[in-house]
Structures are given as structure tokens and as C-alpha cells.
Amino acid sequence: MEQLTTIGLNHYLTVSAFLLGFGLFAVMTRKNAIVILMGVELILNAANINFLAFSKFNGGMQGVMFALFVIVLAAAEAAIALAIVINVFKTFKTVDVSNIDSMKE
Amino acid sequence: MFELPSGAEIQSIIASLKGNVGFFLPEIYLSVLFMVLILIDLVVKGRKNNLLSIATLLGLAGSIFFIHQQHALPAGELFFGMYVLDPYALFFKYFSVVGGMLAVIITMADRQFDREVKSIGEYYALIVSMVIGMIMMASSADLLMIFLSMELVSLTAYILTGYFKRNARSSEAALKYLVYGAVSSGLMIYGFSLIYGLTAQTNLIKISTELAAHGYDPLVAMLATLLILAGFGYKIGAVPFHFWSPDVYEGAPTPITAYLSVASKAAGFALLTRFFLISVPHGQPKIEDILGIDWTLLLTVLSIASMIYGNVVAIWQKNVKRLLAYSSIAHAGYLLLGIIVRDQLGTQATLFYLLSYFLMNFGAFYVVILIANKTGSENLDDYRGLGKRMPLAGAALTVFLISLVGLPPTVGFIGKLMIFSSLLAKGSLYLGLALVGILTSVISLYYYMLIPLNMYLRDAQHPAEKDFNPGMIAQVLMAVLMFLTLYFGLFFTPLSDFARYSSALFGLTW
Numbered sequence: 001m002e003q004l005t006t007i008g009l010n011h012y013l014t015v016s017a018f019l020l021g022f023g024l025f026a027v028m029t030r031k032n033a034i035v036i037l038m039g040v041e042l043i044l045n046a047a048n049i050n051f052l053a054f055s056k057f058n059g060g061m062q063g064v065m066f067a068l069f070v071i072v073l074a075a076a077e078a079a080i081a082l083a084i085v086i087n088v089f090k091t092f093k094t095v096d097v098s099n100i101d102s103m104k105e
Numbered sequence: 106m107f108e109l110p111s112g113a114e115i116q117s118i119i120a121s122l123k124g125n126v127g128f129f130l131p132e133i134y135l136s137v138l139f140m141v142l143i144l145i146d147l148v149v150k151g152r153k154n155n156l157l158s159i160a161t162l163l164g165l166a167g168s169i170f171f172i173h174q175q176h177a178l179p180a181g182e183l184f185f186g187m188y189v190l191d192p193y194a195l196f197f198k199y200f201s202v203v204g205g206m207l208a209v210i211i212t213m214a215d216r217q218f219d220r221e222v223k224s225i226g227e228y229y230a231l232i233v234s235m236v237i238g239m240i241m242m243a244s245s246a247d248l249l250m251i252f253l254s255m256e257l258v259s260l261t262a263y264i265l266t267g268y269f270k271r272n273a274r275s276s277e278a279a280l281k282y283l284v285y286g287a288v289s290s291g292l293m294i295y296g297f298s299l300i301y302g303l304t305a306q307t308n309l310i311k312i313s314t315e316l317a318a319h320g321y322d323p324l325v326a327m328l329a330t331l332l333i334l335a336g337f338g339y340k341i342g343a344v345p346f347h348f349w350s351p352d353v354y355e356g357a358p359t360p361i362t363a364y365l366s367v368a369s370k371a372a373g374f375a376l377l378t379r380f381f382l383i384s385v386p387h388g389q390p391k392i393e394d395i396l397g398i399d400w401t402l403l404l405t406v407l408s409i410a411s412m413i414y415g416n417v418v419a420i421w422q423k424n425v426k427r428l429l430a431y432s433s434i435a436h437a438g439y440l441l442l443g444i445i446v447r448d449q450l451g452t453q454a455t456l457f458y459l460l461s462y463f464l465m466n467f468g469a470f471y472v473v474i475l476i477a478n479k480t481g482s483e484n485l486d487d488y489r490g491l492g493k494r495m496p497l498a499g500a501a502l503t504v505f506l507i508s509l510v511g512l513p514p515t516v517g518f519i520g521k522l523m524i525f526s527s528l529l530a531k532g533s534l535y536l537g538l539a540l541v542g543i544l545t546s547v548i549s550l551y552y553y554m555l556i557p558l559n560m561y562l563r564d565a566q567h568p569a570e571k572d573f574n575p576g577m578i579a580q581v582l583m584a585v586l587m588f589l590t591l592y593f594g595l596f597f598t599p600l601s602d603f604a605r606y607s608s609a610l611f612g613l614t615w
Contacts, residue, residue, distance in 0.1 A: 070294060
């Protein structure tokens, strides 16, 4: 019972592993470009939870710094990604990645 | 939880940061150049502005001066181990800057830009920012810097790939590049977080000592390795992380394709080599590093898969840019061989091969652009009879392709020779790898030679107009690249000495 009630490192790691799994699942099964990008955000946040948890439990500062930079870069990436998706929508009239496939072998 | 530093400590930190700025001049200079280019673009608007192209070219050339001055500085860590300065980093600084200059020159020759874009201002600024990113990739010594510099290169590369906004192929390529890139960098970050969990360090050298001193859980280390390899493998375009590369190479503006295929790949190799050689503990007979063995094994699998897949699939390609994309996957495989050897000779061979790849791949893409300017096509069938109508371009492309196959007397031959001899010097264990490399090179002979075959031995389907002169400057550049490919194939000592000098990594004694 005590295992469940006191929050330790394993709890954080479990949550982050689940987030990574959901993110990968979204990336692999979804066809909508925007949902794929949401999956990527989940993966990045899974890494963030890992960094913060490790940082909390070993007392170092690097993990916190890393998480901050990941958040900033995730925002930058989302901005560029959405610009590209909008441009693709203008050209193809869809954001379904299975239809955006004009180049073939 | 965290101790606050005292006032004196903060003062010493600031003093140390200020002291290190002197070692950071090329990057600062390039950042200023980036902003100046945006300002110039604000003042002089226009299509493919010559002033902007020349300013970028001269600006990048100016940075070579700053990089050259760094030879006098001692190798060492900067900014509390975030960044290093060593001959190995200097090699990639030259490589990215000269590559950026060639990309600008190729852009000036490319007619597609006149048709597709209204304003080209930020294009050059973004190329400069990509150069900065690559320079930082080669010099990073900390997981955080590795991540930041890699994202700097990736984000600018996404934009540049999709620069032809109204072109469907360009937009599609950007989307594919973005999706694969975002996923693989996300996975890499997760791998970094596991490494951080194992060692509580983010500096590569400290990670290495920590792993050697305290050991690690093999399963977690293996998982972290796999995830990190997804990020690096994507950058170097090795199988099975290569899915983006044919589409991106075909859809992107050709100068960007050339730059991505050479400099971005080289920067990926710079990172991979540094990470692999430094953070994986060596010379510890006790745990004859499980991680080390796994890395070598994984890289071997990647290398063999890349060589076979790249060369075999290229056989069926009808689009020359796509063909070169598959060939670049194969070349990633050859380059990986030099890293697997894990000694100075292997690193030297990898660096030399990168130099030769630089010459021949830029050359090949340049000729492809010149031909596409005239024929408006990159299809293999449209190359028929070009040898007679564009004699110099035909000859140059043939030389570059011979070099890509790895036949003498070209620089590509020396590069392959050095890679394979570094493998054989390591013992018979690597004989099989060298054999795979040689056999796949023979396969590559077939598809590379299809292009000269079409150019010289088959007649054009539609006898076209006579005007096939690509212009003076273009011909001079093409001739220079062709000459260098042949010259360094015969007199390769300066290049190989430079590669040897550059194989000195900080924090590593061979």
C-alpha cells in the first residue's frame, strides 16, 4: 500500500513511459498531420517528465534546465510545423497524410 | 533543494563566461551576419537579389578568417563543458561554411527560384543560420547543446525545404521532413533523459567517466542507445531512418538538397562520432563495455543495411535527384564503416571520405541543376544526347559519378580505399564488412553509369534547340569542382593530412 501512496521516482517514470507510448501510438496510427504533431508533443513532454523527475531525485540542476529548453523548442517547432501544415493545406486542400503522396518511386 | 551560489561564485562564473567569448568568435560573427542579411533584405527588396547573394557569399567567406584564427587557440572546453574547441570541430566549421558558400553559388545559378518565389531575402539568412547550427553541432559536448544545435539545423531545414510555397512537391517534402524529424528528435530527447537518469550528467566526458565508474543497467542503456540512434540516424539518413530522404531530396529546392545531402549529413556524422567515441567508455576491460559493444553492433547493422538498401533501390530510380538520394543513403553506410573501426585511422578515413563526398556530391547536384535549367526536367530519359549538346556539363557529371562509384583516378576512390584499409587494418574481424562495401560499390556502378550511358550513347528523343550554354561563371565553377575531384584523386596527401590533423577530439586520446 505504501508503494502506491508515497510518490517516488517510479511513479513519474511510469507516467512518462505511458505518455511516450501514447505519443508513439498517435504518430503511427493517425492520418491527420495535426494529430501526428500532437503525438510528437506527447513524446517531448514524456521526456520532460523524465528530466524533471530525475532532477528532483538526484538533486542536479541540469534536468530542470533541459526541460525548460525542451519546452521552448517544442513551441518553436509547433510554430514552424503549423506554418508548414497550413501551406500544405493550401496546396493539397487536405491535411490527411495518406493523401499527400504525389512523389512515388 | 538546490543551493544558491554566493556572490563571489556568480562573479567568477561571469568572468569565466566573458573569458570564453573570445573562443566563440566565428559563431558570433555568423549570428551578426544573419541579422545583417535580414536588414539588407528590408532595405533592398527584389527577386533573387544579387546584392544579397554577394553579401551572403562574402559574409560566409569572412567567417573563414575567424575560423582560421582559432587554430592558434588551445583545444579545450568552453562555457562549463557545453561546447568544445578542437581540430575536429574546426574541420566541420570549414566544411559547413564552404558548403554554405557553394549552396549560395548554386542558388544563384538555379533558374527555378525565378519562377517559384517572389522574395528571396530570408532564404539566404536561413542558410546562414543553418551554417551556425551545423558549426554548433560539430562543437557540442553536452546533451543540451547537442539537442539545441540539432533543432536549429532541423527547423531551418524544414523551412528551406518548403521554400517554394506554391509548389506541391516542395510543400509535401517539407511536411514529410517535419513529421519524421519531429518524431526522431522527440525519441532522441527521451533517450537523453534516460542517459541523464543513469548518470546524472549531461556532459559527454562526464557521462563517460560516470558510466565507467558506476556501471549501468544494460537494458536501460540499450533502450537509451536505440532512441538516441533514431535521432542521429535520421540526421545522417541511414536505414532504417531514411524514409524522409528520397522525397525530401526530390521535392526540396535543388541547392537545399545538395546542402542537406552533404553538410547536414556531415554534421550528423560529426555528432555521431563525437557521441560514440567520447561518451561510450573505452578501455575498461572489466565491463568491456556492454554499451560499447551494442553501439558497434547497432552501427554495423545500420551500415550494412544502408549500403545494401541504398544501392539496390537506386537501380530502379528514374529521377536523377531521387537516384542521388538513394546513393546518399548508401554513402551514409560507407561513412559509418569508418566510425565502427573506432580508432584514429577510421576517423581520419571518415573525415577524408566526407571531404571527397563534399566535392563529388556538390558537383553532381550542380550539374543536375544546370541541366534542369535547360531541359526543365530531372528525368533520366531527358538526359539522352546531352553529352553532345552540353559537352562540359556531360564530362563533369561523368567525372563526379565515377568518383561516387569509387573508381580511380578520382578522390572518391581514395576515400573508399582509406575506409576499407582502415577496416582491414583492424583485423580480419572486419573483412566481411569491407567485402559488403566493395560488392555494393559494384552494384552502384550500374545505376551511376546509366546517366553517362543516356548522355553519350543514346540520341535525344526530341532534337531540341541549340542554345545549351549554361553561362561563364557556371562553367568555371563546374570545371573547378571537376578539376579538384581529379586533382585530389592523384595528389591526396594535403587532404589526408588535414583529415589526420582533424581527427583529434577533445577528451579522447587514441
